[in-house]
């Protein structure tokens with residue numbers, strides 16, 4: 001009986017829509033609960049801040065999903081974000097480098113740091129857990145060194161600040177939303193037609209329609225709510241574009257296939273000729289890059305780079321928690337970068353709602369812990385259901 | 390042109406069979422002090438299933454690994470259609486049409502049927518645009534799915550309806566079918582099956598044996614390793630017996646009894 005249910009949930013989670021459902025339900029429950037308890041929670045203004053607050057965690061969560069897919073983990077993401085943010089801050093405010101170039105340097109640094117850790121993991125066959133833990137410690141030190149004795153640098157550069165303060169005009173936001181919806185709809189329709197033409201089994205028509213309606217409603221509602229306050233933030237567009245690219249990379253290229261194969265059955269991946277070393281190095285470099293993006297967004301949002309905002313706080317655990325809450329397996333081989341964003345929203349909403357409700361830090365931590373525990377348990381249970389058959 | 394080997398009731402006397410397609414000669418392999426393979430000769434014909442039997446540790450898997458390039462032998466030579474070939478890696482072997490299905494399957498449970506069939510060898514768009522790295526060219530999902538369907542249909546596997554089913558949800562027999570389909574999808578002429586029925590129940594074993602017969606009909610040279618002599622006698626045309634790293638002899642299934650094979654396995658007669 002229990003096994004049967006496990007199997008059903010396991011099966012559900014393997015489908016594309018099904019993997020969205022648990023995290024989405026969690027999100028809806030949280031929103032309804034806080035919406036009733038603290039009506040302010042559902043105001044456009046609060047939503048705007050909710051999205052912005054979740055942006056840094058979301059970026060890191062999307063990044064770390066890449067290595068989670070391969071059955072690895074990166075514990076250094078928050079500190080890499082910190083180091084890169086510090087590099088950008090020092091270059092642009094102290095050394096007079098123009099801000100865009102400073103940002104590029106920061107992004108490059110992130111990729112290099114990630115790539116170095118990936119190389120060590122790949123060639124010395126050390127578990128990623130250990131190597132990135134060393135990275136976590138080492139980069140904390142590095143960040144302190146870069147920031148100097150004050151431990152914080154203010155960032156007032158208009159370009160960097162603009163990354164999180166700019167919002168799109170209402171009309172542009174709506175046009176982008178419309179374009180997104182049209183592309184999504186055409187993709188579904190095209191795919192259905194091509195499958196029919198080739199005599200391949202199709203999803204039930206009403207499922208495709210539900211998928212489309214669901215997606216359009218989500219996009220339009222979000223756009224309208226954001227427009228009701230300040231408009232769609234540039235940050236969200238950046239994050240969605242990067243996630244879109246990584247989503248395509250993981251699901252629609254040989255590279256992505258190889259990631260899932262490495263996470264699902266390393267030996268099998270090796271036998272078909274996938275270079276495990278190349279996969280590890282490049283994936284960790286990508287994670288480092290995404291960490292750097294998160295670092296720059298953070299620097300822009302807080303208008304400063306401080307040790308506590310990145311390395312000292314809960315950022316690392318929130319990011320990994322977001323990925324797992326989104327349904328990405330810690331055991332490797334299952335997950336999606338899009339779900340990581342939903343996971344980040346769950347964590348963000350929880351924190352935001354509890355703040356509004358006047359909860360203390362202690363309660364917030366315990367709530368977050370409980371949610372994460374539920375997500376991980378669900379992960380372990382459904383994994384058992386799927387592989388025991 | 391080769392009607393005579395499609396007929397399963399064919400007379401196994403040598404003048405009606407295909408010429409030798411593959412042969413291994415004088416294969417030696419030592420593991421420390423153990424002679425895992427000692428001067429083994431081995432030959433295969435197309436459209437024929439060769440049973441390979443022997444006690445645990447007789448060297449069956451080692452021989453298969455040598456032929457498939459997974460583990461190099463110390464000395465010996467391989468010939469395909471009379472010409473000597475070098476097999477130094479699995480890649481070499483598969484380029485020459487040799488495919489192996491491992492005892493432990495080696496499928497990715499988290500990927501679907503199509504993805505497993507094409508793993509490491511995907512069909513992509515823009516494949517002639519060399520500036521885009523190979524790994525980043527977009528996958529042609531539908532072509533792959535279509536070909537997967539065709540490959541399974543060719544093997545008469547009808548129990549798998551959706552090519553988008555994850556391997557985790559398939560039975561052992563179905564998984565074995567997919568592993569075999571993967572091995573025979575490309576232009577392979579030789580398929581090595583190492584204990585494909587070891588973990589299967591009665592009906593699933595039957596499914597797989599059916600598949601082995603299909604491979605004979607599609608003019609493959611098939612090697613079937615099994616400890617179950619019933620299975621061996623059901624599908625094999627000839628049987629090679631190995632004992633302590635040596636080839637004891639090759640028997641025509643038609644003119645042999647299981648008892649003879651057993652005594653050959655245990656006493657080397």
Ligand SMILES: Nc1ncnc2c1ncn2[C@@H]1O[C@H](COP(=O)(O)OP(=O)(O)OP(=O)(O)O)[C@@H](O)[C@H]1O
Pocket residue numbers: 420423425443444445446447448449450451452
């Ligand atoms: N990698 C290895 N290192 C050392 N010894 C090995 C290795 N592989 C095989 N052997 C030895 O070589 C001999 C032949 O082994 P092999 O696996 O080929 O037997 P087998 O006929 O396949 O047996 P089984 O029916 O149990 O699968 C055995 O004595 C085995 O212990």
Ligand SMILES: [Mg+2]
Pocket residue numbers: 449450451583
């Ligand atoms: Mg063996």
